[in-house]
Amino acid sequence: MKFRSKIDRFFISVIFISLLLITIAYLIPLIFIGRPSIIDIIVVVSLYAFSASFIIWTGFFQQYELCEDYLYIKGGPFRSRIFYGDLTRVRATRDIYSGYRILSSRDALEIYYRTAFWGNVKISPRDKELFLSELDKRCSHLYIQSSPQINSK
Numbered sequence: 001m002k003f004r005s006k007i008d009r010f011f012i013s014v015i016f017i018s019l020l021l022i023t024i025a026y027l028i029p030l031i032f033i034g035r036p037s038i039i040d041i042i043v044v045v046s047l048y049a050f051s052a053s054f055i056i057w058t059g060f061f062q063q064y065e066l067c068e069d070y071l072y073i074k075g076g077p078f079r080s081r082i083f084y085g086d087l088t089r090v091r092a093t094r095d096i097y098s099g100y101r102i103l104s105s106r107d108a109l110e111i112y113y114r115t116a117f118w119g120n121v122k123i124s125p126r127d128k129e130l131f132l133s134e135l136d137k138r139c140s141h142l143y144i145q146s147s148p149q150i151n152s153k
Helices: 009-033 038-060 128-138
Strands: 002-004 062-066 070-075 078-083 087-093 108-113 120-123 143-145
Touching: 009 038, 062 128, 087 128, 108 128, 128 143
Parallel strands: 087 143
Antiparallel strands: 002 062, 062 070, 070 078, 087 108, 108 120
């Protein structure tokens, strides 16, 4: 079963600002060169197209697939295959600024597993409840903590 990533306004804003900044970064050299040659323009436009495509690919094309034996997570060029036996717990989180994350929403899930370099991965499936129920069917030993922990100071 495949799940698309939820996309919120915050991430759309981040991607828009990132694209605006790289547009400015690529245009500044062309402005200060004077009269750029056609080669200069082609190189800058090609680099810009590659950079913008990479940002859009990683930002908007994320998918989480519950396969027979493992959870397959992909976002742009990044891929993770997590076997159900390695999963330990899942919890809702709003902390999206640290760790390994393939998400595009602050309404996220943090999945802990034993074979992880980071120890966990943060994802944001569009239909979180259905995702959790399907994951629970495939991985009955999994501890699911559905409410986010809020640290108050």
